[in-house]
Amino acid sequence: HSGEVVVGKIGDDLRMDYTAQGATVGLAARMERLASPDTIYLSDPTARLVEGYFALEDLGEFPVKGLDAPARVHQLTGVGALRTRFDVSRARGLTRFVGRDADLATIEAAFVQGSAGKGQVVGVVAPAGTGKSRLCFEFLERCRARGVPVIEGHALSHGKNIPFLPMLEVFRAYYGITPQDDPRTVREKIAGRLLLLDENFREALPLVFETFGAADPSRPPPPMDADTRQRQLFGVLRRVVRGEDEPLVAFLDDLHWLDPTSELFLSQWVDAVQGGRTLLLVNFRPEFHADWMQRSWYRQIALAPLGPEAIQELLDDLLGRDPSVAGLAARIHQRTGGNPFFTEEVVQGLIESGKLEGERGAYRLIESVERLEIPASVTSLLASRIDRLAEREKHVLQAAAVLGKTFEEPLLEAIADLPQADLRAALDALKRGEFLYEQSLYPVAEYAFKHPLTQEVALGSQLGERRKTLHAAAAQALEESLAARLDESAALLAHHWEEAGRAREAARWQRRAAQWVRGRDSLQSIRHWQRARALATGLGEDEEAQRLALEACSAIAMLGGWRLGLSAEEMTEIGAQGRALAERFADRSSLIRILQGEAVRKGVAGDIRSYYDETLEAERLIDDSVGLEDRLNVQLGRAYSSICMGRLREALPEIRKTHALAGEDLRAGFETFGFSASIWAVMCDGWVSAALGRLAEGQERVLAAIRQARAGDFRESLGFALSNVGRFASLDGAAVSGLPDARAAAHEALEIAETLGSSYSRAFAGFSLSFAHMAAGAFQDAARTADETLAFLREHETGREYEVGLLSVRSQAFVALGDAASAIPLAREAMTLALAQPSFELGVGA
Template structure:
């Protein structure tokens, strides 16, 4: 079959079509009361008048009546053809209906207080399955959530009120006089819905026509950003290592800017630069180290390749990151290198770690390397806005703004050179400077040749634009773009050829490229959607049965093409095809691969996908037992993946695994599940419960003779006892674990991690007891295998180093260690170490220079952890906050955090207890309550003695001297000073000397 003649067969959808529709639901207000006083014949005549209005007005605005039931009506806009202005049409129809019904006079006598006829209406847009209707169901049967939401909006509307969801109206709200945007909690919907009340039409009229051929959006503006990139490239060519990160929302033009710059960089005549490109995806099919492996594959045909290329190509998953690092550094020694990664916000943690290692390695050697990344902004919640970029926190950031008005006008003019200037201005306003919106609006105008109306900023608006373009494609091209969407955002040409008979030179493929749906990727043999949003819209609009059939074919082709290397892709496509046994197998294998590569976030996703797939497998006697055992085994590996970033969801999975294990009666299975329950519970700060699970694991492991588990348990129990401030029992357990782990650390990286973490716990216990020199020696041993590696355990160790340095009053060093913990925690997606590093660094800044922003930084860090339900060592944060707030005199807030810190004692977290009591003593002294202040100081001493903490005793004595509660304050000052000097607590010693 040749490319030019290969048919693209559409798979029929037996149950109907998926359509993006805008739905208008209207109902008569007060109809029940009217039915009581109106004669039946008069009521029937009124209903006939309503129906006549519905049947006249809805089609006038391009809508189709789906059904009329009593005095209510459901109309759809976007069938049989989706239009980009369906939201506006539905709203215009609602306004005209409301006005017409107000003028409608019901027949017969009416009560004196009758207010007249009025409607209440709701408008919403979404994907709907459209089936042919009948006499009972109306003209169409509409299945999906969108009709229900439209009905709920109508229910929420008051008399003569129209409520339109933001998703359906979006930027088209400028055509109407609306109230402010508000959130509405609808019955049966979990999350609030953003909506507007529509009061009438605004004095805005638009016409639009277009006669320009479709083409690539022009590149306009961005002069400042290009100059910044060019300057960075020039510095790189002279031997500098730089990292620039471009940040902007979807569609603002990150990719367009970088493509222009990369084209210029590749054309360097005086001194060439080698350009590497990689992309990240958000799907389960994305593999660990994805962008770097894409670069590696693009280098496959490189002439005069360094020997490191062969090693990178053939290394095992766990060694691939090292091989890739070696390769890229070797290339940089030969010629300047430019590494570009797009959509960094979806990068897996192994890729992020390699990116940071690459930057650090090149800097050490002084190599000419320019790292360029593009990512979307951080979440907009108040707590997360102040979190430095988890992906590109070390980069010099270029925040890419929307186009200016002048730039947007130039873009429209180049795309539509003969356009009416009023329409051009309309496009600018609707696009808001977003190049993607400008491009889509201009394409729509060129396709229809009609006036373009206001666009929408929400997903429904963009989806309507994309769907309207797809709907106007010839059937062959429309089917091809649907096949490509099911494959994914990046489309291997060989796979498209196998599915549709179309290679890169096929006329249909070239037509789609000319119309900016898909275009040749920089990697040979691949195509790519112009925008991932376009791919998502086309995919969602493709019928379920057609999608599933395509997913099955894709899975078969991938398996034949090399299934052992493509577990992530196979897991995704098998799950989408409802082939649950295959999906479970490949997701489990993909999770194991990601775990071996230390891509912990990717491993968690894949293991969760495997568990979800197992739920669909048969549950008979033998099959059910095997399925449950497998579920437990995968859940335990999920536990391994979440020890550095656990959540309550992870704990719930393991609790379910424990229930399954107990039901099986297998002692060994129960022991290991109890072990992971204890470890994940420890990571969440549930120390008391975790100790109970650890003891159960010890008992079960002894019963079944699980020596491997028994070898691991002393370290876990010691860590739990240390977290509970039970240092007397913790130290012997940690010493036992360290002795065993030292012997085993040479055999595997996992054992080395366990050893380092046990050493870290021993170090901070010794530090808490005032043995600072020993603590720092042990920290050095723990850190040595991981220092600068970007591994999650490095973040944990540096976080605890920061805490011990804060105890010692070495503020500057504590801030440096905290910064590393925060940075590495962000790289590896460990929110706990990231947040704790952020908080510790802020407290160090407060102690060193009374930084006024410290309070807010610690509050932010606390808020970051709150959604995960974790509390490990959170008494630290509350103790720091209580100390700062009490010093600032904010008594109410200080008492709140004192209570929070002390409440953590219920889970045996006493690490911040003494500090909280000292803050309470400071507050009491400020109020003149000497007796209460002395009592709190006594409690602070007791909390320190409980941990045998010499530094806590000394700091409590210092506060006693500072408060001058009695005539013995000088003795307390001298006692504190002697201890500070003996323990090397330099920052505190300076405070004592100032009294």
């Protein structure tokens, strides 16, 4: 059996034995007892590790003492067809082995092209350990040696939920901002760099200052929604990238850990590069994909494992050519499959175990190659290397692993609990052992793990209680060191407090992270609220925790249910908890938000009648104590549920009441449910007016909504308004000459929805595109789009008020194509569904 164990001196006051303990040891012993003489049995984890190298017979599941469920057992029957890691890789269809000179030449060529004013983007893609980070490092060092400015940012595995983390890092490097800089110094550095480029940046400075946590109290940025803020930052980015007179190299590491907001920012950066003198170098694992990879100024290097000749050259440099090491390169190549990191770590392990003696380029093998035992995976190799460290070095390495792939020495000193001299001695030893390397010295020493897997294994090799203690110390130290930008760092602090087992602190920081990002990224805010709710709920009946859980329930109900397409079960659970807590604390406003959130969720899941009835229930709760945002929320629901019920004459005055409540404030409703209530009301007024026969009036109002959304940069509201253009195609006799092209409008709405990550907006835009295709006579496209959108909204449980209309479009498309056999069942399904649930879309021709 294979797995992790606890190894050490274990016993009591009378006897202490150095031994291994844990479930892995016990299951291995039971595998031995199950096997009859002259046979070998393997557990499923071990079988997976050796699959292909050996022939195995699956014996099925056996009851095993100490396990709740039976364990699958395999018998070893012989030698398998595969001999090396390369054989396994080839069987899985991976790329061939190549060297690195050609890869460096490709990046150099891109740099020359970028330096000439034709900016380039280079992506290095490879599995973990294949050498992508090393390749990028070597190129960056060449650039630095030539005096070329280099800026770097690193995405972190725990940073996928921390908006802008790598982008803030790379642009702090661009502006020369250090952790020691106070807000005034930060502002001076930003202003100095930007105004030197272009005096016109002056008007954008307040927004840039705020983004870097250094807002100027005497000149704050004007109020704006998240999309406007994002668009303005994109504008600054484009002007900065294209305004540089000298060549610049920017490097982003590990894109597979990017947060969604940084992904969007990176997409804009890629587009901006074309017009400047920048080389943007990125690396990522094969699972990362992005639309910008189709750009003509992007080139990709698929980094293959090293071939036998390259491995031999690498080992000649490391080991030398003593006769005792003859054949060792071939054995290592077989076991590592050409992965250069694994190869180097195998050699380091042999050196540290004493099996190799000497110095670099002049080693002797003490034991024969036949007797050499090389760990089967890099994880076990790294674990064994870490275990062989002296206690002080192991302690420091494990403490550093808690901080992440890169870390600053002062923060490590705060959690390692060692005298400074001992800490620095341990760091020097870890550098010599090539566990860590020094990334920078000024303004403070910063270190990085040689490979992410080293950090992951060092983290996992600690007992849970010690990990918790270190995470708590890290959180406390970060709260002190990041006091000037705690909002920006809230998600990171929540991560450390949660890993420390301190749910209360983690929940508080998740709330702060949700509040901070709300105006920038509604969906990310929802995810923080979901985690805050889970943490607060786990704290029991404590009043503070319960109030935090109530706040999270109301935020999720309003921002999340319909947008993300949360499951009915999850929304039912959130609603039940939220209602109980709102009643406990006599919180009428929260109760209204939760009731209305549940009602909307039912509506977008297709239960139109419940949506209408429950909105009326929420409306009855409104009294003088309820604020404008909550009144607006319910009023909007009153209007839209009436539309969904097909009660258009009832809906129109409710829509206009919504507009009257919102007034001239286009941001009204934005903080509560994430889009402009005013623009929504103008849009719906136009659509309903047109449906009631006032086509010219309706078109003008939809056009007005589009103009308002574009002018204010309200992205989701713009998507809604554009989607309504396609709906006009469902109205007999609608004159659409004054509206944008319906298919172009629907495609733009789809792009907006995908950028925002809103499942509901995606469903609405697909619905609109189906009608637009139908009106254009593109019947095949109409049937396909309607089918894809139906599958999407059913999978995501949102936008299902459009289900009848989509079924109808598919049916009509098949009629137009002369396929009555396919059309009739769809029409019947549409009719059945429409009759079961009142739906305005019944009138589209089912």
